Amino acid sequence: SQQGEEDPQALSIQEGENATMNCSYKTSINNLQWYRQNSGRGLVHLILIRSNEREKHSGRLRVTLDTSKKSSSLLITASRAADTASYFCATDGAAGNKLTFGGGTRVLVKP
């Protein structure tokens, strides 16, 4: 079963625009991670935010975490065609390294 829901399921934007996607989860977590997947390939790790952190930046990526609302958001600024991919959030709880994934957001960046 999936812990999280991602919103929107799909997003289409022009190159240079910002893309924002949201993730909600159900149980308490230790960390929340965001991954990117291109066309059915492996998952590329983007960023990890710990449960005691509220915001984290990495290059053009900004992630926020609101544990009271059990939600996170990923913002990609100044998007590029190469950002076209599916983006997944994943949470881990008390049970070691078991990640529970959301359904993903498909992002299309049009040149």
Place this chain on the structure above:
Amino acid sequence: KAGVTQTPRYLIKTRGQQVTLSCSPISGHRSVSWYQQTPGQGLQFLFEYFSETQRNKGNFPGRFSGRQFSNSRSEMNVSTLELGDSALYLCASSSGTNLDTQYFGPGTRLTVL
């Protein structure tokens, strides 16, 4: 450091057969987790091995099994294949602590005919 490697990358089998997939983690990582990705169910956790012991298990039938060797390489086996086992199988490696990033391999695309 070399990344996570998975072999084979593509596999075609017929119903009833069995299959073994292999995963080599990043050097120094002791945890290997396996995930199944399908269009209908998304990404689902199969199991995790740490220091040759299964530490976590998802909700998959007993036809799905795995093991880990002393060099941390892991294999997963699916017996009596069903059409619904067609999926992308991903393995992830990490140091093993629950505060650590999991790094994924490119996956093995299994098609069951």
